[in-house]
Amino acid sequence: MTKLRPLPSTGAISGILEALAFSRDPNFAKRRFKRLGNVFETTMLGQPMVFIQGEKAITDLLSQPESIEGWWPESVQQLLGSHSLANRNGTAHKTRRRIVGQLFSSLALQRYSAWIIHLIDNLSETLKNSKTPVPLTEKMRHFAFSVIATTVLGVEGNDSDELFSDFKIWTKALFSIPIALPGSPFAKALKSRQRLLNKLQSILNQTLKNKGGLDLLAGSLDEVGIPLTDADLGEQLLLLLFAGYETTASALSCLMRELLLNRKIEHWLREEIDFLEWPPTPKRATTIYDPTNAPRLDAIVKEVMRFTPPVGGFFRRTKQSLTLDGVVVPHNRVIQVALIDSNRHGIGDLDIFRPQRHLENECSLNLMPFGGGERVCLGKSLADLEIRLMVVGLFRQLELEVIPDQDFSLKQIPSPSPRDGLLVKGKNRSLENLD
Numbered sequence: 001m002t003k004l005r006p007l008p009s010t011g012a013i014s015g016i017l018e019a020l021a022f023s024r025d026p027n028f029a030k031r032r033f034k035r036l037g038n039v040f041e042t043t044m045l046g047q048p049m050v051f052i053q054g055e056k057a058i059t060d061l062l063s064q065p066e067s068i069e070g071w072w073p074e075s076v077q078q079l080l081g082s083h084s085l086a087n088r089n090g091t092a093h094k095t096r097r098r099i100v101g102q103l104f105s106s107l108a109l110q111r112y113s114a115w116i117i118h119l120i121d122n123l124s125e126t127l128k129n130s131k132t133p134v135p136l137t138e139k140m141r142h143f144a145f146s147v148i149a150t151t152v153l154g155v156e157g158n159d160s161d162e163l164f165s166d167f168k169i170w171t172k173a174l175f176s177i178p179i180a181l182p183g184s185p186f187a188k189a190l191k192s193r194q195r196l197l198n199k200l201q202s203i204l205n206q207t208l209k210n211k212g213g214l215d216l217l218a219g220s221l222d223e224v225g226i227p228l229t230d231a232d233l234g235e236q237l238l239l240l241l242f243a244g245y246e247t248t249a250s251a252l253s254c255l256m257r258e259l260l261l262n263r264k265i266e267h268w269l270r271e272e273i274d275f276l277e278w279p280p281t282p283k284r285a286t287t288i289y290d291p292t293n294a295p296r297l298d299a300i301v302k303e304v305m306r307f308t309p310p311v312g313g314f315f316r317r318t319k320q321s322l323t324l325d326g327v328v329v330p331h332n333r334v335i336q337v338a339l340i341d342s343n344r345h346g347i348g349d350l351d352i353f354r355p356q357r358h359l360e361n362e363c364s365l366n367l368m369p370f371g372g373g374e375r376v377c378l379g380k381s382l383a384d385l386e387i388r389l390m391v392v393g394l395f396r397q398l399e400l401e402v403i404p405d406q407d408f409s410l411k412q413i414p415s416p417s418p419r420d421g422l423l424v425k426g427k428n429r430s431l432e433n434l435d
């Protein structure tokens with residue numbers, strides 16, 4: 001039997017320097033994993049936190065759901081609200097997941113596909129016709145927001161613009177110090193949260209015009225069998241904006257960056273994409289670009305999620321003592337699963353971007369860009385659909401050229417994103433000879 005080890009610690013007490021290092025050093029966790037092993041504890045601004053990396057530790061964690069629960073920093077908890085399923089556990093969490101999950105069933109996704117394709121074709125036109133370079137990152141952000149706000153929630157025009165401007169104020173304070181001093185980002189975010197909820201409330205109160213997917217939630221019952229209150233539903237919708245916007249925009253921007261900076265990989269992908277159908281019918285859109293029909297596209301999406309995961313880590317709290325990769329973690333500890341480090345932890349060329357690895361028989365990477373266990377991402381299938389449609393839609397119709405002399409490096413916070421916004425020029429592509 002392997003001997004259990006006590007939890008190694010950095011020795012930090014106040015955690016002020018640790019928090020500073022975390023925000024400045026992209027190799028914060030990597031350095032400490034190297035020194036202390038795959039499971040270690042530190043303190044960040046007074047909050048003890050256990051970092052874990054590697055398949056063994058993560059599998060040990062997620063295979064003991066009765067011993068863990070969800071956790072978010074205080075600022076996120078307050079801004080999402082006490083009804084939000086992200087802040088709930090047990091049956092209250094499960095019931096709300098089931099309700100919100102109705103928005104991401106395969107029938108719901110088929111319904112959204114036509115609008116998503118329309119957004120992509122519009123973007124393609126803009127890129128083709130623009131006389132000046134277009135910042136692709138901003139376009140990806142706009143697209144990711146439109147998909148949730150308009151396609152899923154059915155919000156259009158002015159309502160959508162107002163929602164977006166409050167949403168930006170709200171997100172700025174998500175990972176801030178949760179003290180509402182007058183004029184502080186957190187105080188502003190609390191006010192914008194109220195406006196966002198009022199707006200979402202009025203959307204829920206409108207007669208359902210078969211716009212978006214909200215009619216799918218009609219008649220939803222909570223864990224004791226009574227209809228979910230409007231306040232409760234409103235907070236679930238707010239969570240969708242939070243969870244689905246920055247993440248999807250980051251995945252799309254990083255993917256475009258890799259393709260445009262690695263012409264060989266772009267060419268390798270185009271050899272597959274040029275023979276795929278565009279636009280697909282809404283019914284076929286949800287399956288036509290799956291790994292069987294589009295293995296190279298699948299490999300590129302997986303590699304982007306591995307190399308620059310949109311969510312660098314996710315949290316849990318222990319309800320009782322647990323053993324993770326041979327290390328004993330006491331009860332009531334916050335755990336951060338370090339995805340960035342886990343994705344590059346192992347043997348081989350894991351520090352380079354090489355999508356082909358996912359098509360090799362010996363590839364045994366167990367990636368978790370969408371988290372895992374009982375809290376695995378609810379919007380995974382929507383995100384997958386958005387990304388695959390966008391790549392096929394743009395690259396089938398356009399040649400994209402990056403503008404030189406811009407900073408292609410990634411800023412990491414809140415999610416990886418090209419610093420100068422990935423300025424591109426687009427031009428039409430003729431596929432006559434290929435069809």
Ligand code: HEM
Pocket residue numbers: 070085086097148239240241243244245247248251310311313314315369370371372373374375376377378379380382383
């Ligand atoms: C590439 C895009 C995305 C990535 C990488 C991503 C990743 C994640 C991760 C890592 C988690 C935490 C899972 C855990 O704690 O185990 C999560 C949770 C969640 N995601 Fe996503 N996500 C993406 C897009 C979306 C979209 C488009 C939506 C919906 C519009 C969405 C809705 C949610 C929700 C509601 C949760 C909370 C689940 C719960 O606590 O039970 N996500 N996501």
